[in-house]
Amino acid sequence: MPKVSAAHRERRRRQILDAALACFLRKGLHETSMQDIFAESGLSAGAVYRYFPSKDELIKAITAEASAAMNATLGPLITQDPPAPFPEVIAAVAPRIAELARDGGPLCLAPQAWALALSDPGLGDHVRETMAMIRDLWIGYAARLAETGALPPGTDHVAVGKAMFGLMPGFLLQTVVLGDITPDELATGVGALVRPDLRAARG
Amino acid sequence: MPKVSAAHRERRRRQILDAALACFLRKGLHETSMQDIFAESGLSAGAVYRYFPSKDELIKAITAEASAAMNATLGPLITQDPPAPFPEVIAAVAPRIAELARDGGPLCLAPQAWALALSDPGLGDHVRETMAMIRDLWIGYAARLAETGALPPGTDHVAVGKAMFGLMPGFLLQTVVLGDITPDELATGVGALVRPDLRAARG
């Protein structure tokens, strides 16, 4: 019989996750020490370690939340059938990404997570899976586009999906690193680039 | 009057830079210790510190080399006037990026450099400048495209340049993290996406 309620446990978990996110955003993943997180959360070392067995697990949990947010944002917009025209999707997705990436949003950590994929084998797998999952959303979208004839017959929808997905890191990077791109700007730029029939109404 | 020749100093610098790159690629920027670099270079701590006053400077020098390589690759392809059609540029740029990002190429470090921009104020400025510089190449290319009429009059060439630039991090990431994209695939995907007049011959 648990000594504290599941709600209490969940609150503690959140408390730790919130503190960790704040620290990670402020100082970076590597530069944040566990002591920083203890201080930020107001909890002791032991308390934090009861909920997360290692710093890596904490990072995993935080990045999982970020990718879940990304999925939740992206999913409804690009899994609908028939698919919305590409410029519309970009115009819808970009502001959501910008929102998640502004000022302490969890997407600010994405570039650090990408870096992890290259230097930390353990966390790397996790990052790779997450990235692949989100890209699959785009590939699926491209497939639907092809099916509905918005892309010419014989189009390699996987290649198209990879290219579409590839716009997102670029936008995110310009948002969080350079800070001088707006969602509208992306929509405008992409709109000016793409073929007219991708702009056509659905169906 | 210098005690050793400039050539000797340059050789030493290279020796250190090569060792640092090897270590950074193998273990990551944060995970590489200065002692790793001493060992890899065969030099003593003092010797390395004579040439680079801190680990940060070493990272800066390495990332500067990577961005110089990127510039050197990109420059000739997109600064020419009149500008080449966009799909041709992508088809030319993608293999060069893939080459620089494969298997110990310096571009493998790019995601780690991006991450630095968000967590390390000192190195961040450097990364930001570098990134802005490369993006300016794309914005200039878009401007020239607009001038030559390949983009409709009134097109926001800055937005277009930002979107074009944004494809590169996405391609790089899929190359180094997921490892399952080819330059051809990017060219195909982008080709299927862009407007017919962007594909027209130059002039």
Next chain:
Amino acid sequence: MPKVSAAHRERRRRQILDAALACFLRKGLHETSMQDIFAESGLSAGAVYRYFPSKDELIKAITAEASAAMNATLGPLITQDPPAPFPEVIAAVAPRIAELARDGGPLCLAPQAWALALSDPGLGDHVRETMAMIRDLWIGYAARLAETGALPPGTDHVAVGKAMFGLMPGFLLQTVVLGDITPDELATGVGALVRPDLRAARG
């Protein structure tokens, strides 16, 4: 008036002691954490601490059980009067020790207890008392041997008892550390060493 029956309390005590012994044998005294014991016993921290106020007390209780087992084994064999011949005693004692020291027997902990005597003042006294008590058994045996004339008149029976006792740690150590001595071997070796009249029948 007790809230739970003495039997219940005794059962709990055993449960804890059994778990502690299992842990101590598996990981060693120092390497075993209290949380290991909580897990092994299936009890909570609070429950264990209700029965044993500290890890030291748990160790004391475990080592007391081991030395009680040793006493119970040794006592009947060497306190009888008239005393049995020394080789016979060794031949009887060695297999019992080997049995208690094999594979999870409590005597496996003896060397760790000896070590404690030197590094932990609190537990040290307990170990010292225990050791002295067992040695007194041997000194008493030597005294009786002297009385019955199996040792020459004027023999320093304390010195003889100390020497006899001293064979036991050596045998135990070879059993649990090297694992390549049999009780028979000890009996053979000692038999070949001792004076003929110590081998004579009693009385």
Next chain:
Amino acid sequence: MPKVSAAHRERRRRQILDAALACFLRKGLHETSMQDIFAESGLSAGAVYRYFPSKDELIKAITAEASAAMNATLGPLITQDPPAPFPEVIAAVAPRIAELARDGGPLCLAPQAWALALSDPGLGDHVRETMAMIRDLWIGYAARLAETGALPPGTDHVAVGKAMFGLMPGFLLQTVVLGDITPDELATGVGALVRPDLRAARG
């Protein structure tokens, strides 16, 4: 070309080993923290770790010194051919052991080393090897005794050697734990126990 002389390095090593020995004797192997050793030696963490890569290696080095001292003491006394009579050997060995075990002598650590053999796999092998090596000295001695006829033909000299070796831990334990045995007492006790022909002059 080394920056400091080999002599300097050896002095540092000694300084660390001496500090470690002092700490280990005072507080025990487990209870001594590396910080204790830094403080006792007057050196920084980094300095100590330059010479010994881990606490385990420090313990190995210390116990190796103790066993080397034991070998050096025992060797000349029991490897001579023809072998000295057993009581003489005991009378010669006991005071040397007592000396090494008194008051900060390295043999005080022996029981802790034995304990390690049972709880620490890494250090355990080292302890086992050491113990076997010393026991082999006794087995060799018993073999020579058998050859010279001091033991009856057909005597199992391995068993005799194991029994002889076994007296040493017992004596050591009584010396360092109980502190109430003298080398003379051991010699007396053993002398009263052994067969007359083992006391005969050599050859």
Next chain:
DNA sequence: TATGAATGAGCGTTCATTCAT
């Protein structure tokens, strides 16, 4: 009686950097 969340000092170890030689 029993729970188990919480504590926080302390652990072994690393590492960027300095400086006497």
Next chain:
DNA sequence: AATGAATGAACGCTCATTCAT
């Protein structure tokens, strides 16, 4: 110019123990 021994603060993590429930 070059060495490499030395520094010492900081790291991620553990653990015997307590106490509100």
